[in-house]
Amino acid sequence: MFAGWNAEKVAVFREQFTRFINCVSINSKDKGEIVLGKYVFRAQQRLLDAIFNGLAEDKHDFKILKSRQLGISTLARALTLFWIGVHGGLNGYMVFDTAAHAEEARLELIGMIENLPPGFDFPKIKRQNRYMLQLDNDSRITFASAGVRQSKSSGTLGRGSGVNFVHASEMCSWDNDEGLESFLNTLSEEFPNRLYIWESTARGFNMWHEMWETARKSSAEVCCFLGWWTKDNQKIERTHPDFERYGLQPPTEIEIKKIVAVKEQYGWQITPEQLAWIRRKMDPNAEADGDAPAEYEGSNLKIQEQPWTEQEAFQMTGATFFEPEKLTEMANKFVSNKYKTYTYTAGIEFVDCRIYPAANAKSVQLKVWEEPEDDAVYVIAADPAFGANENNDRSACQVFRCYADGMDQVAEYAYPMVNTRQFAWVIASLLGHYSTVGGTGKADVYLIVELNGPGDGVWMELQSLKHQLRSSYTPKQVEEAGIRNIFQNVKNYIYNRSDSMGAGHNWQWKTTGPLKVSIMERLRDFTSNTMIHIRSLDTLVEMKSITREGDTIEAQGSKKDDRVMAMAMAVRCWEQRVRKTLINMSRTRAFERAKRNLTIKDQVALYGQNQLQSFFKAKAGARLRLQALLRRQSWRGRA
Numbered sequence: 001m002f003a004g005w006n007a008e009k010v011a012v013f014r015e016q017f018t019r020f021i022n023c024v025s026i027n028s029k030d031k032g033e034i035v036l037g038k039y040v041f042r043a044q045q046r047l048l049d050a051i052f053n054g055l056a057e058d059k060h061d062f063k064i065l066k067s068r069q070l071g072i073s074t075l076a077r078a079l080t081l082f083w084i085g086v087h088g089g090l091n092g093y094m095v096f097d098t099a100a101h102a103e104e105a106r107l108e109l110i111g112m113i114e115n116l117p118p119g120f121d122f123p124k125i126k127r128q129n130r131y132m133l134q135l136d137n138d139s140r141i142t143f144a145s146a147g148v149r150q151s152k153s154s155g156t157l158g159r160g161s162g163v164n165f166v167h168a169s170e171m172c173s174w175d176n177d178e179g180l181e182s183f184l185n186t187l188s189e190e191f192p193n194r195l196y197i198w199e200s201t202a203r204g205f206n207m208w209h210e211m212w213e214t215a216r217k218s219s220a221e222v223c224c225f226l227g228w229w230t231k232d233n234q235k236i237e238r239t240h241p242d243f244e245r246y247g248l249q250p251p252t253e254i255e256i257k258k259i260v261a262v263k264e265q266y267g268w269q270i271t272p273e274q275l276a277w278i279r280r281k282m283d284p285n286a287e288a289d290g291d292a293p294a295e296y297e298g299s300n301l302k303i304q305e306q307p308w309t310e311q312e313a314f315q316m317t318g319a320t321f322f323e324p325e326k327l328t329e330m331a332n333k334f335v336s337n338k339y340k341t342y343t344y345t346a347g348i349e350f351v352d353c354r355i356y357p358a359a360n361a362k363s364v365q366l367k368v369w370e371e372p373e374d375d376a377v378y379v380i381a382a383d384p385a386f387g388a389n390e391n392n393d394r395s396a397c398q399v400f401r402c403y404a405d406g407m408d409q410v411a412e413y414a415y416p417m418v419n420t421r422q423f424a425w426v427i428a429s430l431l432g433h434y435s436t437v438g439g440t441g442k443a444d445v446y447l448i449v450e451l452n453g454p455g456d457g458v459w460m461e462l463q464s465l466k467h468q469l470r471s472s473y474t475p476k477q478v479e480e481a482g483i484r485n486i487f488q489n490v491k492n493y494i495y496n497r498s499d500s501m502g503a504g505h506n507w508q509w510k511t512t513g514p515l516k517v518s519i520m521e522r523l524r525d526f527t528s529n530t531m532i533h534i535r536s537l538d539t540l541v542e543m544k545s546i547t548r549e550g551d552t553i554e555a556q557g558s559k560k561d562d563r564v565m566a567m568a569m570a571v572r573c574w575e576q577r578v579r580k581t582l583i584n585m586s587r588t589r590a591f592e593r594a595k596r597n598l599t600i601k602d603q604v605a606l607y608g609q610n611q612l613q614s615f616f617k618a619k620a621g622a623r624l625r626l627q628a629l630l631r632r633q634s635w636r637g638r639a
Contacts, residue, residue: 004192007056013086014052020082020122025115026074026108036078043070043230050224051079051197059222063215064199065313066226068305072199073169074108079197080141080167081109085123087193088137092165095144095183097173102143105169109133109141141165146174146183164188166196171211172203180207181361202304202313204544205331205537209314213337225313228278228306229262235273236280246286247276252295258308265309281306300324321520321546321553326528331540334409334533342366344415344429346422350465353425366426369535370401370410372434373596376443377402377578377587378410380434381570382427383562385416386453395423396562398539398570399430402446403589404582406531407574410434412539414563420454424461448507448573450565459508507573511565513551519568520546520553526571539563 022037031039040048043066051062066072077094084090096102110133116122123135134140146168163186174180188194200208215221228234236243251259259270279286282298298306300315307313316327341358343365358364372378378401385395395418399411411434413426427449435445449459511519526532527543534540545559555561 005055005058005060010052010056013055014048016086017079017082021075021078023117023120024078024112026112028074029069036074040075041071041230042232043072043226044075046226046230047072047075047224048079050222054222059220060194061196061215061218061221062198063212063221063223064197064226065212065223065310066199066201067228067230067307067313068201070226070231072226073105076167076169076197076199077105077108078112080165081112083165083195084135084139084141085137087165088123088139090139090165090193091163092139092141092167093144093163093183094141095146095166095168097146097170099145101169102145103130106130106133106143146171146179162186162188164191164194166198168196168198169200171198171200171208172206174207178362202307202315204304204316205314205335205541209537210337212310212314223310225266225310227262227266227308227313228281229268229270229274229308234277235271236276237273242280243273243276246279246296247272251275254295254297258312261309261311278306278308300328316540316544321548322524322527322543324544326530327540327544330527330530330534331537333530334535335537335540336369336535337537339367339369339535342368344418344422344426346418346425350425350428350468353422353429355429365415366411366413367536368411370408372437372443373401374437374443376437376592377446377582378434378443379407379446379448379570379573379578380427380430381448381566381573382423382458383450383566383569384420384423384454384458385418385562394560394562395426396566397427397430398563398566399434400532400567400570400574402574402578402582403587403592404579404585405588406526406533407570408533408589409535409539409567412536412563414538420457421461424458424465427458428462428465444505446505446507446573446577448509448569450569451508451510455510505577507577509569509572511569516565516568517551517553519572520564522575523564523568523571532567532571534567536563539567 018037020037021040022035024036025033026036028034028039047064050064054060054062064072064076080092080094084092094102094105096105106128110125110128113122113125123137123139125133126136126138127134130143132140132142163183166187171180187196198211202208212223215223236247238247255275259275262268262270279296282302283296286296303312304315311332314328314331316324316331341364342355343358343363345354345356347353355366378399381398381400383396385393394414394416397411397413398409400407401410411430413430418426427447431445431447435443437443449455449462451459523532527534542555542559542561542564545555546553546561546564547556555564
């Protein structure tokens with residue numbers, strides 16, 4: 001067969017594959033032993049359309065986001081088998097979340113081959129064991145499990161192999177970032193008959209979500225969403241008794257929006273019979289009688305299993321302190337993978353500290369979504385490892401830009417392998433970076449540091465660093481790739497701020513039981529009303545594991561809440577030390593956006609107007625205070 005794929009080649013291949021599945025016998029869940037080609041559901045047909053249409057454009061990488069029980073895995077396995085039967089000499093992998101699922105797939109493929117009708121022209125099994133299947137055309141499938149947890153062998157998946165064929169299943173359950181990264185590096189990008197099929201349900205914001213979002217933006221990959229409505233038998237017929245209970249009520253406002261979204265995005269019109277089915281699935285105990293029409297909204301767990309759209313598929317689940325719906329909304333609105341990543345290397349002194357662009361995902365310590373802007377106001381909150389929570393082993397910093405009506409996350413640091421001195425240097429570098437803009441502009445930065453545990457040592461190092469820089473103990477200037485001139489930036493910060501690393505803009509904080517409840521409750525308040533814009537998916541994942549039992553608010557089990565605690569401290573600093581001033585100056589998000597779009601002349605006029613307003617406010621306040629003083633004196637003088 002000639003190199004590359006086009007519509008003509010696809011038409012021939014699809015015809016052959018149809019003939020193949022009309023000869024393949026499988027054991028189905030609902031009907032027992034069947035011929036696969038005689039029972040191709042609409043969801044499976046849409047899958048084949050997506051794959052073959054993509055191949056016709058010479059695209060070979062397919063991401064399939066699906067709801068539960070659509071028969072996608074079975075059909076994808078049949079396509080897997082046929083692909084290696086037609087193309088000799090392939091080296092492929094079938095990767096699953098667990099070894100049990102890998103073994104299940106291996107046995108199903110062997111059964112498909114052994115049950116083909118006599119005389120059907122298909123390669124025979126040459127060798128097979130629990131880890132591999134090789135045909136006599138020298139195509140080979142290795143069966144592997146990615147694992148649902150990190151392990152010492154996490155990075156060995158596919159290592160040492162050149163792979164040109166993949167069927168990967170249920171990436172939503174993989175907890176193996178290193179393994180996935182290693183595996184992706186083994187895949188061929190040029191082999192003409194390569195095929196990569198990745199299919200999974202959603203189950204929250206995880207590595208599968210990142211793969212899906214990346215594929216959506218790629219011109220070389222094909223995305224296919226298969227919602228609950230793509231399966232033919234997922235409906236309640238009008239003759240069924242349950243139709244009267246679930247199908248007679250007109251669509252609710254929420255359901256109308258979902259019906260419209262499915263029609264606009266996927267070209268499918270939801271029928272009353274289908275609507276009745278999903279209502280029963282979401283709320284099997286709904287009562288038809290009552291004063292108000294029933295709502296059929298299911299839990300986040302149910303929605304992620306049977307989503308209407310790809311946007312609905314990814315749900316924040318399991319949250320008990322923070323509302324899962326709000327976390328999902330936050331993730332969809334604000335989470336961004338458009339950030340710069342950096343790693344720190346530390347020496348004996350601060351002057352030896354360097355910051356470089358991170359080489360890979362494992363080396364990322366700092367993420368920066370937004371660079372500092374002139375005249376902006378920032379809060380930096382720092383929680384050393386074992387500070388606010390003795391079980392947390394990562395030191396974390398959150399950097400937020402502040403407005404009168406909320407806060408936007410602009411940077412985040414989290415890393416376990418850092419001591420108190422080094423963490424103090426990280427804090428200092430962020431202080432310097434976000435207070436010095438372009439060498440000439442300046443921003444206002446507030447700092448809050450947790451003093452519990454090793455926090456006191458961090459604060460002492462910050463004070464020592466201030467003394468060293470002012471006494472020119474370490475006069476050498478440093479410039480490195482990434483965040484540049486950290487030494488000079490920190491030096492400028494200390495010289496230009498009389499209260500640097502002291503009182504005023506800086507807050508030494510100690511988290512006690514009652515204070516932790518207080519700051520976490522306020523964090524929940526501002527998360528619920530979306531005044532806080534969180535861009536870090538890692539932070540939202542931590543938030544979903546937070547629970548409350550009595551006066552104890554913390555992450556479940558061995559989960560961490562380092563990032564969340566630092567964010568809660570940032571909220572306290574903003575609310576008590578920053579927000580009132582910004583409110584008085586009307587510095588909302590909208591105001592700041594408008595100001596950025598002004599000309600220099602307009603900015604000068606606006607500055608003068610604000611200064612004048614501030615002057616009149618101060619004078620009015622002074623008059624009120626004088627009047628109050630005179631009234632008190634007059635009262636005391638009465639007989």
